[in-house]
Structure formats: C-alpha cells, structure tokens
Amino acid sequence: PADVETLGRSTWTLLHSIAATYPKTPSAAQQSDLRTFMGTFSRLYPCWVCAEDFQRYMEKDHVQVGSRDEFGKWLCEAHNAVNVKLGKEKFDCSKWEERWRTGWKD
Numbered sequence: 289p290a291d292v293e294t295l296g297r298s299t300w301t302l303l304h305s306i307a308a309t310y311p312k313t314p315s316a317a318q319q320s321d322l323r324t325f326m327g328t329f330s331r332l333y334p335c336w337v338c339a340e341d342f343q344r345y346m347e348k349d350h351v352q353v354g355s356r357d358e359f360g361k362w363l364c365e366a367h368n369a370v371n372v373k374l375g376k377e378k379f380d381c382s383k384w385e386e387r388w389r390t391g392w393k394d
C-alpha cells in the first residue's frame with residue numbers, strides 16, 4: 289500500500305476537491321450522500337490508526353453538510369486537527385476556497 293504521507297496528501301486533495309465542487313445549496317439527497325460518504329470513508333481509510341482517530345473526531349465534531357461553505361470549513365478544521373496532532377502548522381481556514389477552488393491570486 290501507499291505510505292501514510294502519500295496516501296494522506298492524495299486523500300486530502302480528494303476530500304478538499306469534493307468540498308470545492310459541493311453545491312452551495314445541496315439537495316437533501318446530496319447532503320445525505322456526503323454524510324454517508326464521510327462516515328464510510330472514516331471506516332475504510334486504509335491507515336487504521338488515522339481512521340480510528342478520525343472516527344473519534346467525527347463523533348465529537350459532527351460533519352457539516354448543509355452547504356459548500358459549511359463542509360469546506362468543517363473539513364479544514366478536521367484537517368487542522370490532524371496537522372496539530374502531527375506537529376504541522378495550522379492552515380488559515382478563511383483561505384480554503386482560494387487553495388482548493390478558485391486558486392491563489394498572484
């Protein structure tokens with residue numbers, strides 16, 4: 289299997305990209321899909337210690353699927369919790385869309 293770091297980088301790219309393309313006003317079915325996906329993801333993520341901690345995080349801080357902004361911010365905070373655990377710098381969550389959707393302005 290891929291190493292934990294390569295897997296992590298690829299997975300965050302997928303998850304933040306899902307946030308970036310999630311509707312601003314999702315239907316009930318879309319909200320249900322995302323909630324189900326995140327729950328399933330947290331059980332199938334193939335780094336078992338990572339998955340265990342992430343499930344525990346999601347039990348305390350329930351996934352927010354009400355809009356793109358809600359989910360994007362929730363995911364950014366969840367990613368920051370992992371950053372803190374690993375001794376990495378926190379990301380400024382006011383910039384998540386600039387990083388993952390619209391692109392940095394140079």
Ligand code: FAD
Nearest residue numbers: 292293296297299300337338342364365367368370379384
């Ligand atoms: P990554 O953390 O992979 O981030 C990739 C890019 O995302 C960064 O370069 C930055 O541009 C951007 N970014 C950074 N923070 C944020 C944020 N908060 N919001 C939006 N964008 C951001 N590794 C372990 O060793 N132990 C674990 O327990 C563990 N748990 C994980 C749980 C999950 C659900 C996932 C997806 C990954 C986990 N990882 C874990 C992997 C770890 O988070 C990193 O992916 C890995 O260490 C590589 O880090 P990186 O420095 O390349 O940047």
